[in-house]
Amino acid sequence: MSYSTSETDSFLRLPWRSILSRQGLLLTLTVSVVLILVTSTYALTPEEATNIRVYKEVSPSVVNITTTTLIRDFFSIYPRKGAGSGSIIDPAGYVLTNYHVIEGASEITVTLSNGNRYSATFVGADPENDIAIIRIPRVKGLIPLKLGDSERLQVGQKVYAIGNPFGLTSTLTTGIISALGRPLTTESGRVIENVIQTDAPINPGNSGGPLINTSGEVVAINTAIFSPSGGNVGIGFAIPVNTAKSLIPDLIRYGRVKRPWLGITGVPLWKELSTALRLPVDTGILVSEVDPKGPAARAGIRGGNRPVEISGIIFYLGGDIIIDIDGARVTSMDDLKKAMMGRREGEVVPVKVVRGKKVLTLKVRVRLKS
Secondary structure (H helix, E strand, C coil): CCCCHHHHHHHHCCCHHHHHHHHHHHHHHHHHHHHHHHHHHHCCCHHHHHHHHHHHHHHHHEEEEEEEEEEECCCCEEEEEEEEEEEECCCCCEEEECHHHHCCCCEEEEECCCCCEEECEEEEEEHHHCEEEEECCCCCCCCCCCECCHHHCCCCCEEEEEECHHHCCCEEEEEEEEEEEEEEECCCCCEEEEEEEECCCCCCCCCCCEEECCCCCEEEEEEEECCCCCCCCCCEEEEEHHHHHHHHHHHHHHCCCCEEECCEEEEECCHHHHHHHCCCCCCCEEEEEECCCCHHHHHCCCCCCEEEEECCEEEEECCCEEEEECCEECCCHHHHHHHHCCCCCCCEEEEEEEECCEEEEEEEECEEEC
């Protein structure tokens, strides 16, 4: 079959270029839609991206701590193993953890995130706040964590717990700050003040590990859980990092914490006791005894001289009654401790006392003592 010139020209004049262009556009759109669907399926949410970033930044600086403690019973001595977590805080090999993690340990072993293991030495501890420092040899690649500011925390703020629960290394859990300023009574009976409560899962083995904010900063040290069963029920407790920061220099330098010391033995008063003893005030700290070489004695604070016994406890009447320290009302030994906390060596603190029917303000020069 043959075509005439006119038929051939008509065939060539058909809109093939336009048709092919439309088909190409359709194909491009189809491929683009498929790619968008595939990409959206595997794209990270902003929250997931933050979780991954924080984990990658922080986990290399979180260590696994294993301990051996020698237990003595009536018949023999046997080893007991323990485990916890810790944070590298200095390239020199200093590791921050809980005191109860390494308490009484005869051997301490630290395992880094890369699997390398090192024997650690005890540096110092503050049992009152369940804080301890241990040290491993200075080795290449130790990355210290940044210590944040726990005073800026707010209830509802997102946090991460990184540690080694049940020996499962470098485990990340997430949660929020549930409450601030909680008192925590430890198994040994110590009361730790100003503790942070979180619902980030904390399990055995997490103790001593960091609680992290979304900036990758340590804001607290995980220390305990509330659980009738022993497992996580969404109530965990952590020591504020600002508490740790105030203790670390003393722990590294002295192995213990130096605290303000008044040099008194005191008895907290309550209404019934004050009435029975015919004291001029219902609350305060009755000064029973004064160390003659202590700051209180040098400031002129007086102890008692008339012994009495109540409920098997002997103390002395006739001494001053401390009612105020630097503007803070004092009704218990805990109030007195809080009022003196953080004071510097040589700082002069006004102490208000009741002496007979008079109220005196005496100047006490602070001394630090471990």
